[in-house]
Structures are given as structure tokens and as C-alpha cells.
Amino acid sequence: MKTKIWITGIAMATAMAVTAPPVMAEGEVYIPMPVYRVGPYATGGTGYFGGIIDYYTLMNMTEGGVGGMKIIWNECETNYNDQKGVECYHRQKEFQGKPALFFDPLSVGISTSLVAQGRKDKIAIIAVNHGRTEGQRGDVFPYYFMPGINTYDEHSIITAYIGQLEGGMENLAGKKITLLFHGSTYGREAVEFTHMLCEKHNCSSEAIEVPHPGNEQTSQWLKIRRSKPDYVVLRGWGVMNPVAMQTGVRMGFPISNLIGNIWSNDDGDVKPAGSSANGYQAITTHPTGRVASVIDEIVEKLYDQGMGDLEDKSRIGSNYWNLGVMAGVIHLEAVRVAQARFGPDVNSAQVRWGFENLNLDTARLTELGANGLVPEIKTNCMDHVGGHQAKFMRWVYAETKWEVASDWIDGDVELSQAIIDAKAENAVANEGITPRDCNDPAQRDDFEV
Amino acid sequence: MAAGNPILQIDNITLAFGGVTALNGISFDVAEGEICAVIGPNGAGKSSMLNVISGVYVPQTGRVVFREQDCTRKRPRQIAQLGMARTFQNIALFQGMTVLENILTGRCMKIRSTWIEQGLNIGRARREEVENRRAVEEVIEFLHLQGIRKTPVGKLPYGLQKRVELARALVAEPIMLLQDEPMTGMNLEEKKDMSCFALEINREFGTTIVLIEHDMSVVMDISDHVVVLDYGAKIGDGTPDEIKNNRDVIDAYLGVTH
């Protein structure tokens, strides 16, 4: 028995030595890919990381990578599970002798778990369109980025859109808006701000919690049926979304007055609800469909050649995949910005500086072929979000596709700044963070914070 | 062994489960230091009687007085603390433990150290373990269980399990010992051993014994006092000789109808 253990041990050690990674070739940059292709949230994971991989592959094909450096990556399955995500992070910090440039797990839990660790390791943690809102303050969280919009932008934009539907913000007065939120800290985050928004616009608001996972919503919709709100804002996640639509319709609520947030806007959210979802509207930073030339290019050069990461081709142009392409554009743009200052072989701290100095305006987006897909994003030391704008889409059941329902709408950045600042102060006080001074050019431009 | 004052008084006990009456107005006394046998055909209510005495069942009416304390509504543990130990009809050993551990559980009432001391393995806890072990070793020697200390009880043959159970009861140093069919399913040799143990326990430690047994020859040989139950009622109570000549008892055993 003992001998057996020894033999196994030796065998394993040999195996490790034999399979030990060869030293990586020069001229490559490594980006870890903490995917989730199984589990309840796999739709999000396969779409998002599929989009990123497709964009990276395209860049490798057409431009030989990024700034002349070939992009390589490896996958680690996180299951959307915090603990596995952390393991993946530590495993993927380095690959074939190359350090990771940044880490983008598309998970609130994983990314927030890594904020402090990322700072220690000088690796930027990316959370597109989500995450700790106070992370917007780059002086407090230098290694944390949430390009796109934050929770508060999301809800101020939704309120603005409801104003548009009512024919002007002044018409919001006297209306009633109900927030139906997922029973998690993610869901709860918007409650306070929804009340603030309604206070500002003289509407009345209430918040109703749906316990996780949200596949039983009878009592919540009975409450809604009693209180008769004009609009219900759906802050859902996963299965809670289709169930809300089905239950809502079953209880006689008009679906067109149900407005979804940024995590309630996928095909996977509306398709299971069937015809109930017809006319449902939701916010998005990245309209779905083949809305930009870069997507056509991916289809033409990858999928038409039998390549591409998605197994199901019909998901090209779907929400999560488009979000992935958008993330890919942002990622590589950050690398390019860093390369422009530091030369092609950048490290993670330099890429962090790249993320902090993004300037994706319409001209640049057009150049990248991403205009129409990616919102304008301009980050700086004090603002790690940068976009603060979104559009709306409407689901057309008969054609099983989303149609764009609005133009870009800006978020109410002034209203949210106070809360964000307060939360950032709290973090400074309790987490032992020393913020840097963004007004001091030396501190601002020092990439290795 | 000479009979002394009554140590256990059973007074008009009635016990029913749902509609079935298991015991019906039973009364008898057990004197200090005697061996009392409770006999009767299957289903007579013998085991129920023992369960009432040891506090497992609470009777609907009547009183159980043990050492001049009313035990009718006391919990099994409280009764055990008064000095009563017992064995069970269907062996109730702790199957997941070794022989030694099983017997050691019998010393549970002698433990004074707290669980924190035990967890830290300091002072009192350490001393007690050794003391208890010594007491257990005495009983192991007395019942000839030396070779199987570390054996899981589940792996022992039936007869030995019965003996381990007896050991567990004995290490508690009881004043009164209840034995529920200690010899059932045993061969002659084992039965002899078992009855010897009973007599020795009675003689050496002065322990009062109440036992349920089917084998008449054993009962008549070792007991000072016999109580006969039939269909939940007492039909006989006296010395073995009196019982042998009791008409009702003979009928009950021979199945004669009146």
C-alpha cells in the first residue's frame, strides 16, 4: 500500500515534470479566461466568453494579435462559483511563464472577491457593466474596472426611459414604479437608489423582493396586483426573469410596462417565457443582432470557415455574445493604450493604466468596427466606469429577436455620485485602503499604484 | 440469599398502547438483595413491565417506588442515577463502538469532568479515564471478556454480546439489575455461565436482580422470588416452590381453559 502511494506520487511528479510548460515564445501576451460553461448560469458564460474568444481569434488572424503581440489564453472553469473562481485566479495568474494581463470573470462574486488580491498582485480585475458601484472611484480602487455602466446609471436610465414612454420626465409625477428585485445583495443594491430617483421625479416607488432563485413568484405578483403600479422594473437574474414575465402575464400585468435591467435582457431570459414575453423591454449597453461591422467580420472569417467558439450559431448576435465582443474590444483597446505608452511587451500594471485611460469615442469605435455595438467609454483616474449610457430593446416574439427601442440615454451621474462617494469613504475607513490623489499628475500617471 | 426490606414496589400499574392493554393493574414487591424472576408466556407483558420500571414507558395508572422514591414519571436517566441498571431483550449495544467503549459508556454517571476538560485532556478528565478503565477491567475480568476488548461489538457472536451488555450494566455498580431474557438463544453451556454470573453478582455485590426468563429450570434454581404474568395480569407471586404448585400458573403454561 505504502509502496503504491510512493509510486503514484512519483508518477504524478514525473507527469508534472514532463508536461511542464515550455517557455513561451516571445511576442505573445497572455490573457486568462475564467469561463463558466456549466451550471445554472452557463448561458451567460458560454455567450460572454465565446464572444471574447471570437474577437481575440479574429484579431490574431487579421492583425496578428494586439500591437504585434499574439494573444494566447487558457480556460479555467469557474462554475460561476466564487471559490472556484478564486482558485482559477491563482492558477491563471501565470501561464507558460507569462503573467496574466488582467482578469475578467463576469461574476460579481468572483470579481469582488478578488478586488484586494488584484491590487496586491497588480492585476486589474474587470467587471463589465456590474460590480461594486463604489469601484467607480479609481482613486480608491485602482485595480478594479467596471467599463460600461454601473447599477445606478442603469436605474436612472430606466427611469429616464419610462419618462420618455410617458412623454416627458414631468409626466412621471404621480406615477407608481415598483422594483421587483432578486433576493441577493446584487438585487438589493438598487432599492435605495430607486426611491431616490422617484423622490426626484415625484413618483411613488416600492420595492418587492423575490427570494433566490426566483422560480416561485406568486406572492410577489399578488402584491403587485394589489398595489397596481404603472411600471415594474425587473432586476432579475437567471430563471427569475422568465418566471417574472410568465407570472406577471398570468396575473394580468401588461408586459409592455415591465422593464428589464441589464441582467434581464438576454434571449435566454425571454425565450423560455414564450409568447408571454412579447413586447417586453429591457436596457442594454450593447444592442443585440449583427449591429456592427466587427460582428459581420467575425461571422465571415470565423463561423463561415467552420471556426468560432459558439456551438449554436444562432447565438451569434445574442446578448451575452455581443457583450463578450464588446468586452473583447474594451480589453484589447486597454492593451493598445498601454502599448502606446510602454511598448508592445506590456505587463499587468501597465495594462491597468490602459484601462484607466480608455477613450473609445465614436471615431475610434468606427475605426474598430464596433460603432453601434459598444457605447462611448472614456475612463479616467476618478471614473472607472466611463460609459454611463445605454439603449433599450423590445422583444418581438413572432420574429424571436430584439428590436432597438430607443437611442442612447445618459445616466443621472450627479445623483449617483453622492452614494458612490459615501460608499467609497466607507471602504477607505474599513478596508485599510489609502486612496491616491487623482489631482496629482504624478500619482495619476504612475501605472504601478 | 435472605430477603430484606422491599427495595422496589410496583403498585397497580396499568399500561396501554392505543387500545391494547399490555399491563393491567399489576402490583408486587421486590425485596432488597433477592433475585426475582418475572415469568410468563409470550406477550404476557414482561418486557413492558421492565420498561415501566426503568422509565422507558410511562404507565397510565399506578406507581413505581424504587428506594423509597416515586419513579413513575422519572426519566430513564434519573432512575439510572438512583442505582438501577438493565440489559435488553434484543441486544441494545452501541453497534458502532468496540467492546471496551461500550462497557465504558456504563460508567457515564461517574464522570465529573466537563467536556472542555475532556477535550483538552487535562487534570480530572485524564484521571477519571484511568479510574474508569480500572473499574471496567475488573468487570471484564469478572465476565471473562479479556480477549475482545478492541473488537467492534457487531462482530461478536450473540452470547458474547449478551455478556458485554451485562458488563455495561455492571460497571455502573448498580443497586438493582434488571435482566431481560439474559439466556434466550443460548446453549446449555452459556446458560450455565450466565446463571452463575447472576448468582455471583447477587452474592458478591449484594445486587438485587430482577430477571425475565423462559427456562423454568434456571428460574427455579436461582431465584428467591417468582412473579408470573399472563395477558398483562399477575397470576402468581411467591417462592419458586409455591409457584410450582400454583394452579393458575400451571394452566397458563399448559394452556388449559377454565
Next chain:
Amino acid sequence: MIYRETGTFITSYIEDRKLFPIPFDKWAMALFMLFMVFVIPFIASDYWLAAHLIPILAYGTAALGLNLLTGMTGQLSLGTAGFMCFGAFFTFNIMLRSPEWMNLPLALMLAGTVTGVIGIIFGLPSIRIKGFYLLVSTLAAQYFALWFFRSYPYFLNYATATVTLPDHHFDLFGIGETFDVDMASFEAKYLLSLGIVTALALFAKNLMRSATGRNFMAVRDMDIAASVIGIPVIRTKMLAFFVSCFYCGVGGALFCYAYLQVLGIRTFEMNRSFEILFMVIIGGLGSIAGSFYGTILVYEFPILFSWAGDYIFKGAFDTAVVDNVAKIMYGILIIALLIREPGGLAALWATAKQKLRTWPFPH
């Protein structure tokens, strides 16, 4: 023939009760501990510390706690993650809201104690409810814990989703400053967890070979018989809940403090309870060392699988395929283990050891 007991005779009861009756075991254990304390922190990379050793220690503590309750005392529980949640949140709040002199080990003990008391409250129904029926009480604990900390953001210091646990919580009596060591480094966290886990495991081991442990097992095997021979059944059950939840609480706190470095509710969802239950089943119900064997296997199994997917098959399979196959294998492993050896890895190991003792002459 290094492994023998021939020639070692037991001459007193104290000796018979020793933790390691076989000298080889004793030396092996001592060597192992020395290795863990003095060698590992110097040779292990951050990855091995942060992603393997520390989580195994944290999980192991919780698994040990569950094993004390389910394996030793026979009270089935699905609320482990809930109790871990209580422990983690209490530790954080104690650290946050106490004066300077408070330090992490003390806070862990305090939080563990409070969690233990909560365990008693949820354990109370065990007086009347037995077997599978008791699941409902522990499930209530699980969901109540999640709901409670979600609904009262005070305990999360009003943070969004998660709180990053600050490094200064790790400093013990100013050691960090005095000796200029990083008390929040993975090495320090590892040593802290190792110290706590070793102490707790030793405590559990002692408890199990004492009267309390025998009471636990007696209650598990047959609680009526236990009460008849004078074991205080209710007190024993409550004690089991207390001790178990103490361990789970400390495990939960270590999980957040030493491992994840953030505190959040999602960490303690239902799945975590199952995961720890598997650790205990696979490791061996009722075995202290088994809790750790099980933890290692359950934790490392999927990682090993995905590692194999990466290096052996060079990413030829989708991570989804690898992960699903791992799940299937894992399910089969549990069933097969239950069929072959219900006692889990600990029992397999014991059998192996038994064979080794007499090797090479089995008769």
C-alpha cells in the same frame, strides 16, 4: 518493514489510550507536522497556499464540525453552510466593532461560541424530532442565516454584495510591525489556519476518546438504550450541536478570512452545505482524520480533473465536457464508495493499515 507494532507492548491504561499507540505513527505525524509548519510556507507558492492548502484547512474545519454532529452523534444536518455563515459574519462584526486589543484568534473563538449557541437553538427540535425529520430544522437554519444577513445589511457594514476583509484584522499583538512581517500574507494566513485547525482537530480527537465522545456515539447508535444506562441524551445532543456549530462557525470564518479574503452571503449558499456533506461521507462518517481525507478528495477532485484536461489533453475538450464528466465520475465515486466501503476513505485507510501491520506475513 518500517511499519510494525511487534515489540511494542502496552503496559498501562494511560499508554493504551495514547493518540498514536504505534511509535511509527507518532514519528510520522510529528514529521508531517514539522514539514507542514517549517517547510511548506517556504516552498509552497502563493497558488498552492491560497488555492489548495488554506481552503482545505478551512473546509476541513467545517467538515470536522459536521462530522461531529452527523458522524459521531447521528444528527443529520444540511445547514452547515448556514452555520459557517453565522461564524463568518460574527467574526467580522466582532473584529469591526471591538477595540484595538481584539485579535483574530480570539474573535474566532467568540464567534464560534455564538454560532454554537445558535446551533443549540436550531438543535432544540432534535429532542423531539428524529432521523430525516430533523433535516427540516437544519434547512431552516441554512435559509434563515442567508435571509438574515441579506435582510439586515448592518452585519455587512452596509457594503454592496461583499466586504473586503482588511489586512489589519490579521495583525496579532502588533507582531507584524514589530518584526516587520506581513501578517496578511498567504504564509501567515496559512500558519494561522494550520494552528487553529490543528488545535481544533486535537480537541475533537480528545473529546472523541473521552466520556463525551462515547456519549455522542451512544446517542447515535441507540438513544433509548443510552438514556436507560444514564446518559443525558438531551444534554448530549445539545452539546453535539454546540461543538459542531462552533467548528462550522470557525470554519466559515477561516473560509472568508484566510481563503476568500472577502465576506459575502453568496459564499454560503445551499451548495456549500452539500459539498461539506460529501466531504464527510467520502471521508468517513465518524472519523476525524476522515473529515480531512474527504475534504482533500472533494476539493481536489474537480481541480485535478480540469488540470488533467489542460495538461494531458491540452485543452482538447471543452471545459464544460471536463466538468460534466468530473461530476458524473464524482457521483459514481460516491455510490461506489458507499457500496464498497460505507466507512469512507478513513475505513479504507484503516484496512490498508491493518494489512500493512502484518505485512509481509499476513498470518
Next chain:
Amino acid sequence: MDFDWVFFIEIFVGGLMSGIMYSLVAIGFVLIYKSSGIFNFAQGTMLLFAALTFVKLTEGGVSFWVALPVSMGTMVVFGILVERFMMRPLANQSLLSLFMATVGLAILIEGFSQYMWDSAIHGLQLANFLDLALLDPVNMTIFVVDYVEWLDILISKFDIFATIVAGTMILILAVFFQKTRTGMSLRAVSDDHLAAMAVGIPLSRVWALVWAVTGIIALIAGLLWAERVSVSFTLVEAVLKALPVILIGGLTSIPGAIVGGLIIGVGEKMGEIYLGDLIGVQGIETWFSYFIALVFLLFRPSGLFGLKIIERV
């Protein structure tokens, strides 16, 4: 404020309807527990697997009347496999081991169904296959106010459909147990394994049958759940709610499962709305049903309809 009786009735009705959904799952639990004493933790994943199989088949273009028997057949094969490779080798082990084995089985099925199918959320609209007025997606609700003026409560037609299906299923099960030979041998096995074997009832065949029947029940329950809330992996967790249901009912009683389901359904809705308002915090539903079950169990430790066990020593 006056107490809103109409709202109360509406919650009550809504609760009853969701209670039926819990009962549907609980019945499967009870069947297996009754026949083999196993607390089948894999019930939830079985439900998911069955529904997913059906949904993926129909999504692949297979017609309803083919997909249904194929899925049923799959579940029957599944039952036989479980008996052969799990139940038989584990036959003499402790109930705890058996419980653990079903937990292992749950993981296995979870991995397998993701491997075979996928883990996305799938919708199911029975109306696409069955032309029933009750399933019409356009007119899904009945407003009682249309008939009784002061009674503004709403009833979902689909819930009525679910109730009818559940009722039919119970009726069929009752007939099966009382009238058929197989059903009777099932009952005999549940009373006493050894005695049943002694009179020549083939234990392994009966167990295989129970698992197969449970699989079919899981399919039916799964389809209804799918129509109501869509098929996804979170179903597994929702099914944990069936636990308090069967515990209230008493583990061995099918009527108990129904009554338990209704109690939990109504209880948790009432708790969420009234108790939640009282203490000003929402989301009580998540744990409230377990507390209801606890309260019931404290008064009746073996459930409402469970057999009262007399402990013998």
C-alpha cells in the same frame, strides 16, 4: 386600515395552487420512501432530467406524442438501472448510506443531463402540443369578479389544469395500489421486506418498478413545473421545498403529501405577505416553510399522516 378579505382569499387560493405544485414533487418522494425506506434526494434532479429530456426532444423537432413516450421510456430504463446498480448492491446498508447514495445519484444525473443536453433555461408551452382551453396562453386567467361582482380575485387556468392532472395522477396511483397485483405486492414490500420476500414477491422487480413509476411521476411533475416556471437547474433547489411538504405529511402517505403541499403553499404565501409586512422585511418565504414544518413536527413528530412509531427496546 380594514383587513382586505378579498386579498386574503386571493393569497389563499394562490397558495393552494402553488401547494399543488409542491405536492406533485412530494408524491414521488413518498412512493420511494414507502416502498424502500429510502429518502430519495435525487427526486429533484430526476424531475429536471425528465423534463429536460422532453423539452430537448421537442426542441429538436420531435412531436409531442413521440417525445412523451420516449421520455417515459427513458425514465423506465433509468429506474431499472438505478435498481440494478445502486439499490441491489446497497440493499442491506443503513438508511443513512442509502440517503447518501441518492445524493451521489443526484450529482451523477446533474452531470449527465448537462453532458447530454445543456444547462440553459428552457421554456415549455404545452399549448403548442395540446389544444386545451385551459392552456390557452392568451386567456390564461379567470377573474372571479366577472362572475361575482365584489370578489376581485384571480385564478390561473393553468393552475386548474395542474390541479386536475395532480388529481388524476393520485386517482391512478390509488387504483394501482388497491386493485392491481403489482400494486398490492408494492404495498406488501413497503410493510415488510422480509415477509414480502418470503411469500415470493420479487423484491428487485418491485423496486425497479417503483423507481420507474417515480421517474414517470417526475416527468409529469417536471412538465407542469416547466410550463409554470420553465426548466432550469434552479428547479433542483426549488424542489427542496418538497421536503417540508413530505415531512408534514409524514413521509409514507400520499394524501399526506397533498395536504402537506397545500399547507406549505398557503403558509409560505401568508407568511411572506402578512408576516413580512409585520416585521418589515421581505423574502421570508425562503425559510418560512421549514418553520411551518417544524411547528407541525413538534406537535406530531412523525407527521400528520405518518405512522406513529412505538419505540421498542
